[in-house]
Each structure stands twice: as C-alpha cells, then as structure tokens.
Amino acid sequence: MSNALADSLPEISIGSTQSPSELSSLIEQRLQLAYQQLGYQPIFLPLPSERRLRLVRSQALDADLFRLCDLQNAYPDILMIPVPLGDFTLKAYALSSKTLENWQNNPRLIVVHIRGFKMAEQTHFAGKRLEVASLEQAFGLLQQKRADIVLEDEPSATAYLATATDWSEGSWYAAALNSMAVCHILGSHLQHLAEPLQQLLSQPNP
Template identity: 30%
Template sequence: MRRRTLIQLAGLSGLGVRPAWGQELKPMQISTLSELDPATRIAELIITEAYRRLGIQAVVHKLPGERSLRSANNGEMDGELYRRLGMELDYPNLLIVPVPLLTYEIVIFSRGTNFVVNGWESLRPYTIGFVKSIKIVEKNTQGMKVEVANSLRQAFLKMMLGRSDVVVANRASGLAVLRELNLTEIKVLTPPLASFPVFHYLNSKHAALVPKLTTVLQQMQKDKSIENFQKTVMSELDGYLAPPVDLSVPGSV
C-alpha cells in the first residue's frame, strides 16, 4: 500500500495534486449516457487518461440521460463525462473543464427519404425519431411530429417499421448502431443540423480539480493524445456506410 502511494505522489508532483501522507486519492465516480456511443468511448478514454496523469482513478457509470445529469449535479456522482457548453445554466452545481474533448455532430439518418437540409425547420414535414432526454433534439423539434425511443437502436428499428421517416442523432452514435444492426441502406444527410464541442463537467465540490484537469487536458492536446484517441475509435466506423447525401442549400447553416 505504501509503495503504491509513493508511486502516486511521484506522478503528481509536477501537477500540484497531493493526497495526505499515507492516504490514496479516492476514485472519481463519473456519470454518462447509457447509449452505445463512440463519442462516449472517446471521451471516456480521454478523461480516464487525464485523471490517471493526476494519480486518480476514474470510474465511469452509464445512466439514462436525465439521471446522469441529476446525479452529477446533486453530488451523487463526482462529475459528468461530457456535455455541451452551457449545462451549468440548468444544473448550477456543475463546473465546466474548459478544454473540448471532441466535436459532437447532430445529423439526420434517412432510409430513402431525401430532402434539402436547411436547419431544423426542414424536418417539419416528417416524423422524426430520436432518443428521449437528448435535450438539443427535444428543444428543436417542439411542435413537430416525433417518435420518441428509449434507445438509438429502438429508434432505427422504428424507422425500419415505418413509424418514422428519419432519425436524428449524433453521427458517431448512429454509425455504431447501424453497424451493429447491419443496416447499410440507411444514409446520413448533410449538412449536420448542429455541430458543437463537448466538455467534461465536475460537481462544484471538486472545484479545486478544475484547473488541474484543464492543465492536463491542454498537455494532452499538445502531445496529440486526444487526437489519437479520436482517430482510433472513429477509424472503426469509417467507410461503413455509403457516402453522405448532400442536398443542402448552398450557403445554408
């Protein structure tokens, strides 16, 4: 035990995180979405490595979307693995670690339904499948015809049964599920509906860790660790589907 603690102290000396003598830093309990998702895998690899460099073990727990956020916000969990900018507005006990982990793309998956993608309003004539508790999709499809699913796998199967025309989801997540189900006829329409960076969040009781994690993640940017994790995971999906269908209006956002 003492030898293990000494190893941890040696590893932490350059980053200013020092446990009390004879004690080990407690593992950090991190919540995230339960959905099968390469984006989650990328974030998990990055954050696990960042904590490792601080001499801390990170344990990731997969929970339903809303429960994951509530657990991190109320302190039941120590943090949220990754979310978009601004989550602290609705969950005030969450503190952002201001280094992006990856870029999250919300796209339209289609099985033969082709149309010009010109923002969220272009979805209005169609029945839209998506996973409940994905807040950006819920917000931007209010008043439209929707078919909510408990999982992305279920959303795609509903589309195959004709209960929805399209599925709106994170690109990487969708490609992984389509690969699992071997649904090669489904295409991605472009451009994305939204594209934004995602960040790690900590419960406010761990405020002292925010600058330390920021420093480590910046180091991981410089040494290409973050980029390498992204490439490793995404290379497994490249080329799985036919090229995306681009029916966008020139110059549209």
C-alpha cells in the first residue's frame, strides 16, 4: 500500500510495548497489514503495560498490541482476537546462577518486574515483590543489588540487554519459567472488527 493511500485511511490507535523486540516488531507488521486490508491505518503508541490495558478498557485506546490469550477471562470488557500471535517465555534473571537455585521458595529475595506485566503477576514466589515502570529500572535495581531477581519475557529482556551499554554478555544468568501465547485485543467499541481481524490473522500472511 502506498504511503499516500495509507495516510488517507482512518486511524486505529494501538498501545504497543515500551520494550520492543524482534517478536513485537513482527506482530506490529502483521497487524499493520491486517488493519490496512480492512481499511484502517494503525498507529502504534509505546505505553506502559498497565496503562495500555486501562486505556483499552476505557475505550480511550482502540487496541493493545498483545496480551496473554487467556486475559479476557479476567476482563470481559475487552475483545480478545483468538489467534495466537506468538509465544513468550518468562525468565528469571539474576547476577549469579546460585541466586536462581530454588529462588521461588526463598523468602529473602527481592523480585522485581514491570507493573502490569501479567505473566510475572501470575508467578508465585515466597520473596518480596517489587513493581517498576520500565526494564531500565528493573535491571538497574538488579545491577545495584537492590533486587535479586528480574522477571521478564525473553524477547524483551534479550533486546534490552543487547543494547544496554552497562550489561555485557556473561554478566547475568537466566532460568526459564513458562511459556504463554499472546493475542491481539480490541476495545469493546470495535466489535465489528473482531471477526474480520480473526479471519485475516488466521491466514499465514494476512
């Protein structure tokens, strides 16, 4: 689609991650093609995870790039497009491999993750939970030894650590916890787009 034609389409506002990765970029590309086929131009807005969900629920934002596919069970006021767009593996990151040994049963550990990150919120552990606004803050606390564990999905953490100048390969350790599928969500005011989006996203190349 030409830029001129795309610019003339009505816009759809989509909350996107503030921790971009190769997978999130691929999901954005896939959604852009699907929305343009339906006659809309998606505008991706990087926002904190918790705020994205809140804005979609209040219809101040049209859609969210992705959420756990089972999220609609907890939030019936959003529309989940039931097509998995990828799998995210949750990992625990630490400064030493010893810290990761049986860490979920250690009540002395401080475990940090981004506020509103559902995969981490659903993870149970004996230590103290600390929520922050960004990966920079989370890994900063880890580096300063003010936290013992960072919980983050592998694509986002890998992308962040690869570009962070104060983290070098081998200066951190990680352990995989679980893997969950993510799906695109819409605000309830866009119910008319749910079925056609599902059909397009179900195709290999929407």
